[in-house]
Amino acid sequence: MLSPTILPRSTGSCLRAVASRSISVRPSSSSWGGDAGPRRSLATASSSFFPDEPKAPTINTAIPGPKSKQASEAIAQFQDPRTHVFVTDYAKSKGNYIADVDGNVMLDVFAQIASIPIGYNNPRLLELAKSDEFAIAAMNRPALGSFPSKEWAETINSGLLSVAPSGTPHLFTQMCGSCANEGALKAAFMAYRARQRGEEQAFSAEEMSSCMKNEAPGAPQLTAMSFTTAFHGRLFGSLSLTRSKAIHKLDIPAFDWPAVPFPLLKYPLSEYASENAETEARALAQVEATIVEQKKIGSDVAALIVEPIQAEGGDNHASPGFFNALRTLTKEHGVYMIVDEVQTGVGATGSFWAHEKWNLDTPPDFVTFSKKMQAAGFYHRAELRASLPYRNYNTWMGDPIRALQAREMISYINEHDLVAHTESIGNALYASLLSRAKSNHSQHIQNLRGEHAGTFIAWDLETAAKRDKLVVEMRQRGINMGACGDRAVRLRPMLVFGQPQMEVLLGTLDEVLKEI
Structure with missing residues (x-):
């Protein structure tokens, strides 16, 4: 695994029985879906998306650092900053990595609360932004x-x-x-x-x-x-x-x-x-x-x-x-x-x-969407x-x-077959976490879920306090991740997350789990 560069810092199937009107569910198995193999090697696929993205995190300060805190204080003059995690330098963020204003560069497996699909500053999107088509629309x-x-x-x-x-x-x-x-x-x-x-479609006066x-x-x-x-x-x-x-x-x-x-x-x-x-x-x-x-x-x-x-x-x-x-x-x-x-x-x-x-x-009848689509709305049947x-x-x-x-x-x-890629890397990531849950980290990786669900993976820790500590410590070591529910950690990487990023994530996770 590539370790982060850390500089000194000041602070550490269901069937309905119609005849009887009862409802029954076929027992679930450990696997609900098929396992599609990778279309190309995970390492090759992931490295080709952003060949010049960082290979590992770089940490200069505690997170949030002094510049991030100062920037939050400026925002506080007109907006509540208490939900801020850190203030971001989006110009310096690339691919799977997010940079803050203190120069810290983190592997982002939370991705703006699951809303970035193809990486920060994707060249394809930057080219779109320079087009007349985009400018006129904007x-x-x-x-x-x-x-x-x-x-x-x-x-x-x-x-x-x-x-x-x-x-x-x-x-x-x-x-x-x-x-x-x-x-x-x-x-x-x-x-x-x-x-x-x-057939009486007219609205009444009442x-x-x-x-x-x-x-x-x-x-x-x-x-x-x-x-x-x-x-x-x-x-x-x-x-x-x-x-x-x-x-x-x-x-x-x-x-x-x-x-x-x-x-x-x-x-x-x-x-x-x-x-x-x-x-x-x-x-x-x-x-x-x-x-x-x-x-x-x-x-x-x-x-x-x-x-x-x-x-x-x-x-x-x-x-x-x-x-x-x-x-x-x-x-x-x-x-x-x-x-x-x-x-x-x-x-x-x-x-x-x-x-x-x-x-x-x-x-x-309806399917709603937003987040990773960047756009939002709902699909529906014609008659609706x-x-x-x-x-x-x-x-x-x-x-x-x-x-x-x-x-x-x-x-x-x-073009990059990213859905199949995400299924493949998700299977590999889940298997790696499962092996840890069954061995030396069983107390810290409980109720692992998301098998055959791509990278939509989560697990519980023993308590909410330990969960929160894990999220904070991972961030201090260069992994930005999120929580959910009462005591769960959730992984929400981008569709361009691959083998190199998985190795960084798992290596850092091993280090932090040993300490908490």
Whole structure:
């Protein structure tokens, strides 16, 4: 392994038994997906993306260092800086490595909270930024819903729509992940009411007047269902769906929407197959019971939203069988299914969309995205488009320069086969962590999860305090990583993360785990 250069510093499948109306889950195995071999050597693939990126971290000061603290103090004059980790020098960041203003250079396996796909200052994106196409889009930002550019259709068709999930060929562009989820919710509510009205699609005078007073029937008593430990954003509507941390929700009024316990599986999966199947079956039964109960009280569940992997909530997984049964339930009860791929989408799990690995018979109704796509929005079925113009609308409705960026990144991902690469390096990374979990680091690598999920890997430490210490110590030694849930560490490297970076990560991890 290449050690960081550290200079002195001042401070250290699920089946439904229709006849009996019971819900059962096939026992999970330790492996839910196939193991695709690498298309080329991991070392060759990763080194070719950024041949001049650093080979190892360089640490000059404690992190954050004095210049970083000073820069945060300047920001504090107009904005709360208490969430700052360090202040970044993006001009000096390259590939998998992020630089701060003190000259520290770190291997970044958190990647702006899982939102950088193809590395810092990727030459392909820098060339795009110099183009007339990009400059014109940046200097003339349109209200896309009313005044789209002549290039807009081609930009979308060659980019975002080229990777549209199966069964959802229509697209509504938005500004962020929370916006995407709220836009999908609005579309689901409108489609649900349109279905209830049937052929009588005209709005009544009572509906028109009552909605202006936030009253039924114009503002119907519909609900959206989510899961406990879920994260779907922090805007007003999406926050009512979010259930990961209290600090996100305190003092904010919320919709009275139900959340059903997400099946928290036990690891290793192979040892708890039967118990995990029962856990998933109970969760499915609660989903159905809640849908039925909400209908009885006149507050129908119009939409159910779910993450393929609950990231912020602790990297909580469920089996493909669970999600297949969930889709069956939503179809049977007329509930629209929204799959939140904000963090899981764009290749991180070894497939472009994480839900592709479920092999659903019927695709979800909506798929939301943001983060690694840089652009944001939701894909949907054609019939779920709003009945009238301006019902689902805002000024920007996305951003042309982000759509151009997404187009270029999608092209780069395809050209370099980065999804297959991420699956391969993820398998190697998981295997390396598993060997450590089974040997000398078993107390510090608990409940390892993410097998056959690309580099979307996490594990628990004994306590939250030890988890936090690990994250801090890794950063001091040149590895920027993140936490999630109560006591979990999550890895969110970029799609250009490869063998050399894995060796740096694991070597540093071994050193730190010996000390904590």
